[in-house]
Amino acid sequence: MDLDIGYRFDSYNELKDYLNKFCEATNTKYWKRDARTIGASRSSGNLKEVNPDLVYYELKFTCIYGGIEFKSRAHHRRKSSPSLKSNGCPSYLRFKVSEDGESLQLVAMNFKHNHELTVPEKRVLPIGGRKRVLLGNDFEIKSKRLQDLTALDNVELEQEGEDSSNDLLQMLQDPKCEGIFESKTEGLTAENYLFKGLVVPVLTPFHDDAKQSLNLDIIPTYANFLKDNGVDGVLVNGPIGEGMSMTVDERKLVTEAWVDAVAEIKQHIIVHVGGAPLPDVLELAKHSDNIGVNCIMCLPDLFFKPQSVEELITYIKLVSDAAPHTPLLYQHIPQKTNVNIHMGHFLQEVSDKVPMLAGIEFSSSALDEGYAALKADDGKFAVFLGVDKLMAGAFMLGFNSGIFSTLNMWPTFGQNICHLIEQKKAEEAIQVQDQLNTIVDSVSKFGNWISVLKILMKYSTPVNVGIPRKPLTPLTEDQEKELELELTKNNFC
Structure with a gap:
């Protein structure tokens, strides 16, 4: 060639x-x-x-x-x-x-x-918010300080062969490598690398052109805006991010752009790989594993819907096996997927069968089931609440993590509710929840939630992520004006 x-x-x-x-x-x-x-x-x-x-x-x-x-x-x-x-x-x-x-x-x-x-072959281990690079079978880099060793930035090499072991020893003896390498003596499991806290499902920015092409340039600004407002975790390409309206290649490009954007500002990045045919899901999972994201998330199969805990475990294991070095979250949205498997039962049964399963996103109002998920297998798993309007009640039950779309524009609501519950100020937390629910109810009437979110970003933040992609429809000019008036009336604009 x-x-x-x-x-x-x-x-x-x-x-x-x-x-x-x-x-x-x-x-x-x-x-x-x-x-x-x-x-x-x-x-x-x-x-x-x-x-x-x-x-x-x-x-x-x-x-x-x-x-x-x-x-x-x-x-x-x-x-x-x-x-x-x-x-x-x-x-x-x-x-x-x-x-x-x-x-x-x-x-x-x-x-x-x-x-x-x-x-040499490369292999990246995305652990604890930092990239780790496997060198042979015995050592791994335990920080992102690759620049201390090379000028390769995000390129990771796996050393192999008889002579490379000598090269590795020389590297380990180099004073610049002190504190970078550690012995890899224990098996990799999800439990050790759980992120708990608030995560924002980010919207995907599109240009307002005929193809609604990706607007990757705005992603660093978007990431910094969130970080400056105290949001330390992002979920990329999920339902809110219209991942299911993009091609596999587009989802990879968006993932790569976010990985680059969060590298310096130290945000935890979860990449959604679900909502596609199984071969595409596995390809996306492998891609995320290769480039070193912190965690992946998937839905159940949306056509051959699992009907039992065992069938769901089988599907989740297929996805996890495609990304063997990356923790996995399962997204439970029964009102969208029509998969109604009890999450407490699922987490109790899955424990040793999918070692890299870190937990779930629980997007359901059935908080008794969510509580069972929290307690499953002695509280081993992370359970992220996915319903913004239930924060206060869920946090009182013991939830301590969430994935909330309103963090995109109004992160202080979720943060304040968390802090107030931690301080055992339940009544004040409920008051803040009521304020959030009131504004959400007042703006959600103007159209589908993703279209509304994109307009809210335009008026409430310095980040304009454009309009939604088909099959979603953007708000009309009249709807947008009414929404702006609603925000002004409530001092949100």
Whole structure:
């Protein structure tokens, strides 16, 4: 497979597929080091019409050995092996939108590597809000401080082979590695890495164009807004995020954008992989596992609906096996899925059968069932409440975590209710809950909840996530004006 200057690709996905095949054929590995999206290019003053399927205006892939010291795996090491710590492997590929705006075109390249073309397998363990990188079978990086070792940012390498064990020992002895490595002596289970607290199901931003293409550029602003307002967990591509209205590739792009956005601000990221045919669910789970998200979430199969605890466990195990290093949450929304399996019974039975199951999102008003889930298997599992209007009552019962859509615009309501219950101020918590329920009732009458949420974001936050994707319908101009008046009347605008 040969690449020449001027080679064109009609979409970013086509480029990715070709590059994967190229790397396999040439025994190389490249990673996306620099990129500028179409939206970012427009904000910089470039007004050229561009095919939205290209996603990026320009991007550069570099060899993964561009930032670590290379050592041959042969028994007789080359005496003149260059130090890549200082100058890196020079091989790269740079693409830019063509003059007609229809393709990504190869504009520059360098195929001269200064190391052996043998690429180790990578494996990422997303644990406790930090990426861990498995090195062989005995050690793992226990922080995100990859820059202390390499210039690879989010590229993780698994060392293997006889000579690489010597390389690993040298790395461990390097003073810069102190505190980065730890022995991996215990089996990986979900219990050790549970996140408990408040999580926001984020909305997916779309451009207002014919294809309603993804607006990935706004995601860093969105993440920082939430972090600045005390929201430490995000759920990506869930029902609120219209994950089921996106292609598999789009869901992957959104996931990658959020992983990049939360890396520096240390937010816990849960990625929803459900609501699709099983092969797609497994592909999404594997993708999330590979790029190092903190947790994944799934629904039951929505066509072949499980009718018993055993059938649900079988499905959940299939999903978990596709992401063996990532904790999993099951999303229980019986009013949407029509799967009415009792969650207390499910969690009591599932315990040892799916080791990476961390818990559930409980989006039901049957709080007696939710309480049973909390107590199942001696309280082993995290149970996230998923109903904003029941916070105070559920927290009084013992819930301590939740996934609430109103955290997008009004995070202080959920936070205050939590704090007041912790301080045993139940009456005050109920008053705050009443305030939240009143405003939710007053705005939800204008349309479907996701369409309303997107308008609420526009008027109540600095983040405009656009309009919902079909089959959902946006609010009419009149509805939007009435909604704005309602917000103004209640001092929410």
